[in-house]
Structures are given as C-alpha cells and as structure tokens.
Amino acid sequence: MSVRLRLPAALLAATIAGAGFAALPAAATVSRGVTIPDFYTPPATLPAANGTLIRTEPLPLALSLPGLGSRLPGTATRIMYKSTDAGGGAVAVTGAYVEPAARWHGPGARPLVVLAPGTMGQGDQCSTSLALQKGLIIGTEDNQTTLSIGYEVLAMYRLLAKGIAVVQTDYAGLGATDRLHTYVNRLDEGHAVLDAARAAKALPDTSLTAQSVVGLYGYSQGGGAVASAAELQPSYAPDVRLKATYSGAPPANLAEVTAAIDGTELVGALGWAVNGFAQTEPGLRPLLDKYLSARGHDALRNLSTMCVGDALFGYAYQRSSAWTTTGQSLSQIIAAEPALKSFIGEQRIGTRKPAGVVRVATGVMDNLVPHAQARTMAADWCRRGGNVVYAPILLPNAISPLLNHFGPLLTDQGTAVDWLTNRLAGLPAISTCGILPIQP
Helix, strand or coil: CCCCCCCCCCHHHHHCCCCCCCCCCCCCCEEEEECCHHHHCCCCCCCCCCCEEEEEEECCCCEECCCCCCCCCCEEEEEEEEEEEECCEEEEEEEEEEEECCCCCCCCCCEEEEECCCCCCCHHCCCHHHHHHHHHEEEEEECEEEEEEECCCHHHHHHHHHCEEEEEEECCCCCCCCCCCCCCHHHHHHHHHHHHHHHHHCCCCCCCCCCCCHHHHEEHHHHHHHHHHHHHHHHHHHCCEEEEEEEEEECCCHHHHHHHHHHCCCCCHHHHHHHHHHHHHHHHHHHHHHEECCCHHHHHHCCCCCCCCHHHHHCCCHHHHEECCCCHHHHHHHCCCHHHHHHHHHCCCCCCCCCCCCEEEEEECCCCCCCCHHHHHHHHHCCCEEEEEEEEEEECCCCCHHHHHHHHHCCCCCCHHHHHHHHHHCCCCCCCCCCCHHHH
C-alpha cells in the first residue's frame, strides 16, 4: 500500500489521531493514488535568502496551442523557491512561471503578476502547478478517491493574453511534500506570494527586467493571500516593486469565516484550517485532543489529503459540532478558548496599511466568505490611509453559499484583470474610500 508521507511525521501524528502515515522509499510520494513528481520533494538544506530559486524544470501546459514563433499562451517553468514560514523557519514553496507569447503593449518593461490560487485543498496532488500540467487530476487508492480541476487557468490565461508575465505560487506545503499545507495562514501565504515575485525575477532567459513592476491577483483564499502580501510588502519585501493588488472575496477575519462556512458545501475547509493551525502552533494540539471526537480526528486526517472536489463529495453540509466531544461547533470552541481566539485574531487582515493601490471586490450576497468581513477589511485599510478601490458585486442570492461565493469570481474576473492591467500600465486609480460608507 502506498500512502503519502507528510513530514514532520511526529507533529502530524500528534495533531491528527490515527493518521497512520507510513514511510516510503525516496521519490515515491503518493497521495490518494496520484504520484507526486520528484520535483516536489524539497532538499534537506535550503538557501538563506528569501525568493532564491532552489530548482526549476520545463512545465508542459495541459492547455497550449501552436502560435507564430512560440506556443500560446506562453512557455511555462515549474519552480521551487525559498520562503519563510510564520514561525520564522525556512520553507520550500513550489509554483510555476509562464513567459507570455503575447507582447506587452503598455509602457516600460513587461510587468509581472503573482497569482495566488483560490482554495484547492490540502493534498499535494491539489497544487495549482500540477493542475497546470495535467488540467484534471483524478486518482484512487484504497477506497480513497481524488478530483482536482485547475480552475485558475482562466485568470492566468487572461493575464498572459495581455502580455503580462505570471508566476503562480502553490503556497507552503501544497505540492511540496515535506509538510502539511497551512491553509489560510496569513504570514505563510503572504510570504509565499512575495517570494514568488522574487523567484520569477531571478529566473534566467525571461523578458522580465529590474524595472518590471509587480501586481498581485487572488480570489477567495488567494484574495486573502494577496491582501496579506500587500500589508507585508513594506517590511518583508521592500525590493518587490508592488504596484497594484486585486483582492477578491478575502477571508480577512477567520472567526467570522469559520462561523459562516460551517454546515455549507465547503465545510471541509474548516478541517484544512485546523490542520494547518496545529502545524503552525503545536501548542494548540492539546486543545484538539480535548475537543475532537474520534469522528473529528478521522475527518481531519481524511481531509488532510483531499482536494476541493473530494471535500464537496465527502463532507458537504456537515456541521463541525458532529466532530467534537462536547457538541460545540468549531467557532464556539474558538470563542471559548483564549489560545485559539488569540491565534485566530493574529490571522486578521486589515490591521496594516497596504502597499500600492488595492481593489477589494466582494459579492454582496456572499455568505460563504462573508461580504461584511471583506468590506470591513477595505474600510480598515481606508482608515489607515490605504489607496483602496472598494467594489461590491451585486448579484441575486443564489441560495447556495458556494454559488454566492463563486458567482462574483466569474462575473468580475474580466473587470478585475482589466483593472490590474491598467494599473500596471501606469494609469492611476481613484480611491473610493470617500464613498465607501454609503456603499453596500
């Protein structure tokens, strides 16, 4: 039997009861029947500087067409680069850079956009860079199945068609096989985004130059990641020439998101968050042992190798109260436990002025990643002197929280890409902070 190994094994075993991961021979990492390429196994020693390239290789794109002189939409390179996790430790992060076939028609050097993916899952097979290669990932092993779709390709190809170079991050532990993905961790994700820009600039034989400005693009989990990066850039990566950020439906206040997502189609994301929190802060593990029932431990263990499709099929509409010994929901436990409440509070986005101009888009009917907490982030940034363009997306209530969340992703994507392109071309944006109080 082949079972994916997550390291450090002792940490995960202590976090998720009965995980039962078995050691595998080198270069044999398997997750739910999907073999993870050797490329994704980090070396034992990492370089010192953030953004340093660890390794690269050509990445064949699943969706690629012949063009005049080069393939469309461009030429892809799989990358692994060094970043820093929330605890200050070195971490290897994977991703992909795509050199566009299209020309950049704006002024100056070709710009770069870091694309931070939306929720993909927690299994290594769910990584966006692997999805760019395979398109659709399907696997099965020991009655465990997996399904992952590379849905971020649409946003990426829209940017590439405008002549913008794109680098995409997989985040810490999503792809790289040495640790569990720290889902919605503010520092891990913000660092991974900024270091992806550094890594792309370090690649040889690209059209990027020292003068290439940088934009950030992300929706949902990605919206939170780029929002965090915009806050962290002045202190963590002042060398990254951040010009503009599009942050769609950001989970800025995890306490509110945790309460909203419980019992919906995507309740599995709660398991990904808890798994990641316990990896970042081992001191939280005794609380998991205190509150999680056997069913809860099983759910967290199972979710740790799942992608979005798997979680939708396996856990949709369940309530986290069914995973606890007390019958309390995870949001109730967070509110009752000071250590958890403090940890979740540290993940809040909106407490620092962001760099550059930021467009915050949120669906007014979004009740999965609640509209109100995203709007609050924009308002908090305005109060701190940020250059904010707040864009409430008005769509009818689709009843389904998942559709209320993803509807704005599709309807606003073209506008978001055009807005970001204009900012990278040097066109100014007018802040809407003055009218935000009268906007929904």
